[in-house]
Amino acid sequence: MSEAAESLSGIDKAAILLMAVGPETASKVVSNLSPAEVERLGIRMSNMGGITRELVEGSLRKFVEEIREQTSLGVRSEDYLKAMLVAALGDERAKMLIDRITINGRTKGLDALKWMEPRAMADLIRSEHPQIIALILSFISDQQAGKVLSMLPPELRSDIVMRIAMLDDVPPQAVRELDRVLEMHTASRASEQQSNLAGEGEERGGVSSAAAIMNALPPEVCEDVLEQIRKEDERLSSTIKEKMFIFEDLINVDDRGIQSLLREVTTEDLVMALKGASDMMNQKILKNMSQRAAELLRDDMDAKGPVRLSEVEDAQRRICDSAQQMADEGRLMLGSGDDFV
Template identity: 30%
Template sequence: MTTDKIERASYSSPSFGNVTTKKLKGAEKAAVLFLCLGEERGSALMKSLSENEIRSLTHSMAGLGVISAAMVEEVMKEFGEAVANGGSVVGSFSMAEAMLRKVLPEEKVGSILREIRGPLQERDLWARFSALNETSIANYLRSEHDQTAAAILSNLEPNVAANVLPLLGEERMISIIERMVRMDAVPHHMMKQIEETLQKDMATVAAQPTLSERQKNMADLFNRLDNQLFEKVSPKLEQRLPDTFPDIRQRMFTFDDLIKLDANSLVRVMRSVEGNTLPVALRGAKDPVKEHFFSCLPSRSRDMLKEEIQTMETPKKRDIKEAQRDLLDCARQLASEGQIELPTADEEEEEYA
């Protein structure tokens, strides 16, 4: 019995009651029959089909998804009563694979399964690409032709595409939207090429840091530079990078910035470092910074700290920098644990407004 015969035998009437079968076509209807027969009987029946018919049937079966009880009852009239009692059926990749392995040699099973996996992987590809950071998607599309960008955005979740488009600039956004509106179906070979390229580039796109992440990384780097060296090169960087360097500098959190913490938070930072880290760090601090640290402590603790600083041997410059860096690292750690809050650029702007 061929799939064509199955269709003619099972669907001689185009309707059943008030339900129509317009959503199911050809081999999809035959696939419903096989699923209703179950794995054993379905596999036995599949042996009477040709390889091309098996290929068509399993393609349809793998992509069926959930078929409602009403649709099953309509398509499979001769099994109507049994199906109505049993509810819906589910077509899945695993079900198609199980039936295939019972009727075909392993090499042919592998070939058909690879063909089926292709479309499933394509759907997964677009879902994974839609889940990427929108700035990363926009950066990727900047190097693509507008027509390619339109094809890619047309396959993304609408809310993702809506957030990505403005990041490409107004002029290019209008051009891409126009192409998306006018776009007919993209030829299969072109879409396949886009998907293959996207599959290869996916890891690279996902690994690309956002502008905010790049600025934060540079701010961390500058925080660890020698302070005198940083102040020496800053004017040149401001001149050469007028659009980005100020933003990076705002993200920097230096030892001197610790005085922007509230008194309780600063005391918590001071008490969290070990050994002589605090006196060594303050020994090399500017006087206003040093006095602010002192002002946050109880009088007895303040006097003891001042005495320790005055009587200690003069530390090396690198030891001072390391101690100050330890205090900064401690502040960041406490902030990451939610024990204190570091001042943000917005808060600083409000303070000096």
Template identity: 30%
Template sequence: MTTITGRQKAALLLMQLGKDRAARVMAQLDVTEMEELTSEILRLDRVDQSLADEVVDEFHAAAEIGPGLGGGLGFAQQLLEASVGKEQAAGMIERLQASMAGHSFDFLQQADARQVVSLLDGEHPQTTALVLAHLRPDHASAILAGLPEDLRADVAHRIALMERASPDVVAVVTEALQRKASAVLAPRELSAVGGVQPLVEIINRADPATEKSILEGLSARDEALADQVRALMFVFGDVVLLEDRAVQLVLRQVETGTLAQALKGSGPDVRDKILRNMSDRARENLVEEIELLGPVRLSQVEEARAAIVQVIRGLEESGQIVVRREGEDELVA
């Protein structure tokens, strides 16, 4: 038999059962299994008859087979509506389409950020925003930092206001960029975005200068939106919002020299929060290091603080600590 996965075989079999019988089978599955099978059905538009026969034989199932098997969006939507109802089916289809659209720009995921900046040169800011919203936040951040300064805030603003992207629009943009990429990027096998949170994740991974530039540009365009973004971001001063255990985990990954630079000019609440979560010896060494530093350039202080914030964000992403933003409810154990 042609090599296909078990999930693909199950999707093929469902497509041959007819809508009603397939719906009864789907109703016995949990939501995750339904979405996985529906995802496969969405990818199967027309299926070779001989392959369908092989699948039927393997499952020892009887089915009426027509001249060709119609899969695709229409069949998937009918099947889900019969299984879980029209409203829930619409939501599942929308999530699956968004997930599949996210793979449209896979050919850019491993490309050097400077190459992607070159590729996007001359594109409309909305196109650039659409692409960045589909990429990994760390990669999108590096690309955003490479854009001309007057363009960064415009693109950031568009990402924040973007709620949904039509799969057809994504397909058109992908096709156009793939053609253009052939002259910029090394050939590769190709295979609901946007909003404030994706923008925050992108800015969170930017260097301090890029972060400042983007936020200032956003403020000039939309002060309320800029305030919303700032409220969701974690900055060095927010260390006072961390639980003591979380602070201790962070300090284990930060060198004393970096910590000393970060604390230069910091408020007493931040300084006290850090010092009281250190051993007596470590506390003495840090205080001595701060005193020996003398005056420090502001850029060095900002760089040290950004490094510590990156450690905090990394621990949050890995689930080792919980970050509470200003104004959020207290955590209850």
């Protein structure tokens, strides 16, 4: 293996491997990774410069023998990354992930926060100004943001969610301030990133983001935050609530929509989700399946035995995410009215 290849980290070699095998094969690999792994790998791919034949051959020899004959890749990493993620995740999810990769590739402080435990992050940011906290939560995943928010003082939560809902284009100076705060707390050195933070504003937050974070909160915390927001701004509270979507809301989706949704979700998620659903929700799903499929699903549910509530909630959230994506694409109507969410 060449000296240059020897100096590469494991994630560098993984990035080169995916760029060498082509979008179709790479997408199959990526679809089996966790979101955090995909994001970390994507950040590295988006930052890679020219890749020589020597570097490709040296770094991939330990992975696959056939790569010895591979020539220079000859593709722009940004274009390749987009093609690979679209093939693996679909247009909407790929766009969201690419946006996150672009931001996180420029702000090491935020990238460090992404790997922190929610309790540690809550302790780190609880004394900051609510606007700074809102910015931080808008840059991390909805699930992580929900956990962090639930660990912050109750009197702060509604203020933070309202600020997230009203975020749109984040001014570059706000991003710089955010990076400064994170650098101060984590003692990271991000001076080489500062010149990259002087460009145009970034789209962060908004009502949809606030609603997604609210969905990740424990039910009792969510209800309390919504009530506090309602006291401050009833219209905003209603708008956020309209954007929120939970598994039991699927009962209002018409039968044709349920049948379309069932083609998009895994049996494993469906079994887990229905273990914690109401009888009416179970009936709604089962009546939209063939008799044979419904019998198999019941058998799978019986064989599953007791399951953790957290596993049920995760499965329900994945199904809701699929329903939300279909609604965004105009393939599903959520609710009984004429409005699309």
